[in-house]
Amino acid sequence: MARMRTNTARIRLLASFVAAASLVALPGCDDSRAHRAPGTIQVDIENSPPSTDPRFATDAISSRINELIFDSLVKTDRNGQFAAYLAESIERPSETDIVFHLRHGVRFSDGRELTARDVKYTYDSVLAPESISAKRGSIEELKSIDAPDDYTIVMTTAHPYAPALELATQGIVPYGTPLPSKAHTPAPMGSGPFQMVGYTRDESAILVRNPYCPYPQGAPRTILFKVVPDPTVRALELAEGVCDFSGNNIEYDVLPWLAAHKYLAISKTPGTTYKYLSFNFRDPRLRDLRVRRGIAYSIDRATIVNAMLRGTARIATGLLSPENWAYNGGVTGYTYDPEKARQLLDQAGYPAGSDGMRALKFEYKTTPEGARLGEVFQAMLQRVGIALTIRTLDFATYYADIQSGNFDLTSLQWVGINDPNHYYMVFDSKKTPPGLNRGFYSNPAMDRLVEAAMRTLDRAERARIYAQVQQLAAEDLPYVSLWWVDNVAVMNRRLVGFDAYPNGSLRSLATLTLTTPGKAESQ
């Protein structure tokens, strides 16, 4: 009897525990929604920004966040053109000199005024050998930078360099900001609309307003960037109303489900991210233009865009999207035509066997995320008799292989192409690995054109040269152009006035209007 009482007591204890747990849980459930102070928005990101210092960060997520904190001499506008920002005017007195006249009254978040001394210091600290910054390579054309007075900066390039304004996109930090490699230093200050007040790697970054930078009434005062690695969970957070904004990191498959939530809005705008299929020109079979064209004709890009990407992309003609000032859309195209592909492959000396397959077997390297697209290519190429073996690798291994040119075929994308000089970076024969010409493409005609365009300062003449570059790239096929990825942002309707930039910039988060809660609370 005593034992039974003990058991009953235990059951009661267990029941009390469960009840207590529920009580603790219930306030907790509100926690995720109610913790936000008025004026705060949460933006979900897939990875943590590796660096909070604009002198070192080169990845997309860091760049997006840093753009809200740091100002640069110029910024790109929505057409990918460089426009003066910290500089109120720009002069080019010679082919190698650029003079920037700075705006007065721009202040860092501690109230100090931003002057030419800060700009010069920022660039000098990147260029200092001890910085070992990943950005040194991107400003290697910069020979010197001088600050003759507090509001003038003179940049001198080693040669006449047409895309020189790209050098002026570096985020500016205050004079004396130490290099992060020397100590675990807090995030540097900037003169942009926000300052970073909290950063926990792999968890979150908290941005609050720079008190010396005016902002529109009703705009967000705090942005919480939360790291949510799982794409499904990012979608759930949007649906639950925990997250207010997720940009270019939601899977296409869940977009219709999210669209069914009346408090969520989906913004789909043309983007400049360029997706391509790359060949390795060290393989003699792929050096044959007929084989490359055969592959190009066998890929049904329209079907992939409509079925797999749910219409969130535009068929590409080359690296430059229609928004770019140098875009040439009238180049050779490769509409899906398997019969033409078979003819080209026959002409190249690879006739189909009795099983329909040819002596063409390639390895397609990809990551787990890219495996689905690889399977689509595999099925499409099989229709014309080409066998594709898919090799799925973890990203670091895959990237190491691609960087060293160790692949037959692969598909990657270029994000944030602004200046057409990108053609030089990826197709010039001097840029083979460790450069960005990973497929070892070499064509003297292409070299001549891209090098001439890089040294030509006249915009109209550059545009004429790049029109030829785009036609040559379309004919010679160092890449098969696949599509330009749309910018897809899913946001809570309480965010009003989000202005999407083709390059995916989140700059508009600083100026949009935050209305009263419009999320699921009303449901």
Add this chain to the structure above:
Amino acid sequence: MIEYLARRLLALVPVALGVATLTFAIIHLVPGDPVVAMLGESAAPADIVAMRHQMGLDRPLLGQYLSYLGGLAVGDLGESTSYRRPVSRLIAERFPATIELAAAGMLVAILIAFPLGIIAGSNPGGAGDLGAMGFAIVGISVPHIYLGPLLMILFSLDLRWLPLTGRGGFAHLILPAVTLGAALAAILARMLRQSLIRVRESDYMRTARGKGLSERSALIRHGLRNALTSVVTIIGLQMGALLSGTLITEMIFSWPGLGRLLIGAIGARDYPLVEGCVLTFAMTYVVVNMATDLLYAAIDPRVRIS
């Protein structure tokens, strides 16, 4: 007892050495360059050389290995190349979150498994047995990566009882712990059922029944304790699966633990951090198994630690 403990603790040294050597070899063998991962493709060649030197990667592999072991001997796990902070400090910051999650997962597993196992084992073939084992099969079959979002949809999105992600109070722990513990609960429930069925036929159970105890009382008072030995063994052995399960669970629930740290470190080819994390996981597993051995003596008086 003390001698036994000392012997087991001493055995940790070769295990640690083996794990450290294997991890060092594997992470250095896989393709991927930590310097390029840090600096990117457009880095100047001189910077790549300078960084390689700064990180000590230009030294012969044997020299790097001996330095690593030398550091380990004095408790220095080196400095993370991606975080630029001491590995031991990073692990100290993240390990409590993983232990919290693993312990909660284990607790959930036990809380689910014991009632199910007892129900199933006390009446094999009955409705309770079929229901409990059906649940167990589902628990084993559903992977973390599927169960986690399912629980989120039900308890966060629809019922709005629990937070979706992150680490905070007790409420934040429930869904990750259930996700992590579900598979182990199923395994333990099946194991407990089998053990109970076995002990039901034992002489002492017949004696207990002969003394007038009901079947249920005999099972709980005498059978359960005897059945627990094999269950405790499984708990110890499954600790490895539980720890590896934290890797996925932490990713799903944005839980800031050691698993996420390790996955990020592998991607960045952060050699010291990968080595430190793997060593920590391995040592945890070994220590938990040692504790399991000690627990035998507490459960079964026939077992004496010597």
